[in-house]
Each structure stands twice: as C-alpha cells, then as structure tokens.
Amino acid sequence: MTEELCDSATTAERLRSIAAELSDRFFEREDVVRTLIVAMLARQHSLVLGPPGTAKSELARDLTGRIEGAALWEILLSRFTVPTRMFGPIDVAALSRGEYRQIYEGRATTCDVAFIDEIFKCSTAALNETLGFLNERLYHPENGGAPIHCPLISAITASNELPSGEDSAAIYDRLLVRLEVGYLADPSNFAALVRSAVATPVPQVRTTIRLSDLQHAVSTAVPAVDVPGSIVDAVCTLRAALRRQELIASDRRWRQSIGLLQASAFLDGRTAVEENDLAVLTHVLWDSPAQRPTVEREVLQMINPDAKEALDLADAIDELEAQLDAKAGQSREALSQWAIHEANRKLVTAGKKLEKLRADAQAQGRAVASIEHVLGRQRAVHARVLTEALGIDASTLQPGN
Known part of the structure; x- marks a missing residue:
C-alpha cells in the first residue's frame, strides 16, 4: 500500500511538472492546461472552444504526446466523415476472400487518448458511434458483431464555434469540461510570442508520464480521494444558488463533477477534496459562454470570501x-x-x-x-x-x- 501511495505521489508530481512546462510554453493558458489534466485524471472529456489560431491543437498534441506508451488518435472531423474512417476501415484483403472485417489498429477503437478537432462537424452517419465512443467507450462493428470495448481514458476536443443543431448538441452534452480560449490579451505575452518566432530554439525540459502510471491514477488513486461531508454540502449549496438564477445542470453532470474534484485534489498531492478544488466547476456548469461569468462568480465566492x-x-x-x-x-x-x-x-x-x-x-x-x-x-x-x-x-x- 505504501508503494502505491509513493507511486501516486510521483505521478501527481510529474503531472504538475508537465502542467508547469506547458504553461511556460503556452502563454495565458495555465488554467486551461491544469483543467485538461484534471479532466484526464477524472476519465472525462473536455472541449477547448476558441477562434482559429489560438494553439488549441498544438496544446492538445503537446499534452497527449507526453504519455509514454499511450496509443494516441487524432482526427479532423467534417460533415462527410464516415464511421469507418474513425473506428476502422474495411479490410480489403479479407473482403476479397469473402470475409467482412475492419482494421481497428491506429483508430479510435484502440486509442488510450484522443484529440478530436472540429468535434461539432461530426457527420450524421458517425453521430451514434461517436456518442457511444465518448459515453460508454463502445464501438459497434459495421458487420453487426459484438460491441468492442475501447480503452479510451479521455478525449480532448476542439471547436471554433458552439454546436448549432440537435445532433452536435448531443455531443456537447458529453463533454463535461468546457474551456474558452482567446487571443493573447497581455501585450508583453504577445511580444514574447513574436520573439519566440525568430529566436534560436533552446532545448527544453520535457517531462513525461508512463501510460501505466496514468491508468493507475485514473482507476485507483483518484477514486480513493476522500470527499468530506462539507464538500457535499458546498456542492448542494452551489446547485441551489445556480438554480435561483435559472442555471440548471443535469444530475449526471453534477455527479460526474465529483470525480473532477477528486482529480483536482490528487493533482495537488492531497488525499481529500478541499474547497479550493471547487474552482474547476467554473468550467462545468454552464451551457453558453454568456453564463460562465455567473457560474464563476458563484463558485469563487463560495471558495473565498475575498x-x-x-x-x-x-x-x-x-x-x-x-x-x-x-x-x-x-x-x-x-x-x-x-x-x-x-x-x-x-x-x-x-x-x-x-x-x-x-x-x-x-x-x-x-x-x-x-x-x-x-x-x-x-x-x-x-x-x-x-x-x-x-x-x-x-x-x-x-x-x-
């Protein structure tokens, strides 16, 4: 047991190092980076929402690429993306022998971590399978065989715009964490960005984490983090405060958010959730960006009287x-x-x-x-x-x- 706790502490420390390195590289993204890691630890999916040219894809690739031994899968969706392109193309050689099989290796079906760009452009044909993949980690083969259980830990998704129809809204609901990014606001950070484009690259420290360590954290260490009764009371109070302002989140979303609180505590090296961890809920309990400031105000006032x-x-x-x-x-x-x-x-x-x-x-x-x-x-x-x-x-x- 002591060895497990030691391993968990090391895992959390390495993840904090990864967060610090990414925050140094991607200006004004410290909270985004930390929350993406928290979502991954909670085995939840996240959405990075923002205009083109805000490093959404680059940040996702840098983060997911630091998981040693993980099967990574990335795709840019369009209205014409078919399910077989996502989950496995038809095996042409087998088809010539009269056998109908799909090749799953290297596709969503076998990945540990996914990055899905332009998530709301998912085609109608691929919608049901994408929902099953995100929600139940299942894929139903084209030949009608038994469902395939996918090893997916977490998917990072990105979009330049909010969902516009019922189909994309169904996917939006599956993304527990929602993060807004914009162009750099601080001129000094922009100046540093411009200088970095012409400066001679300097080798950077690049901390990584083993897939097995991440899996252990997700399956064992994070769920073991204690959630005190005071935190349960705080969540209930927050729900009531938001409902008074007609901000309603589903029971499923509230229940899943507890895992985020545990993941936040784990990442900080604690064995129990504290009020500070409630801050992650500012990225969970809104549907439209216009609602986010209200949610943020209610959450932060609960955390800190200042x-x-x-x-x-x-x-x-x-x-x-x-x-x-x-x-x-x-x-x-x-x-x-x-x-x-x-x-x-x-x-x-x-x-x-x-x-x-x-x-x-x-x-x-x-x-x-x-x-x-x-x-x-x-x-x-x-x-x-x-x-x-x-x-x-x-x-x-x-x-x-």
Missing part, C-alpha cells in the same frame, strides 16, 4: 477594456488624456487592491487562485492601455509598475 471584491474589481477592469476598444479610431491626444486621467489611475488602484487581497488571503491560509486570475486580467488590460493609448512598451515593465 472573491466578491476581486470579482467586482474584475468587472471594473472589463469595463475599462471595453472603453479602450470603443475608443479605437480616436485621436492619440484624446486617447492619451483618457488613459492618463482615468484608465491608468483606476487600473493602478485596482492592482494595489488586488495585491493586498492576495497578501491578506495568503496570510490567513486561504486560496488565492481567483485573485491571481483577476490580477492577471488587470496586468493584461493595464499593459494594453500603456501600449495602445500611451505608446509605452509595456513588455519592458516589471509586474506592479
């Missing part, structure tokens, strides 16, 4: 960014006056308040993830104001300036 003030500051920061966008096309003089006399002052004040909230929370042993998230937004918007309104190269400034 979150309300931080989220109020976030609203003010978002408003300033909206004003900056609305002033596009104005003269540099008018833009500079607004930046100097209003935006810069408000953003600096917000930054100081957030830093004090963070320090107070740390001193009392409370979670600071929600405050860090808003502080990141403050820095990004402040950098935009300095760069776009005042012509200052914000990438050369130190945090806090």
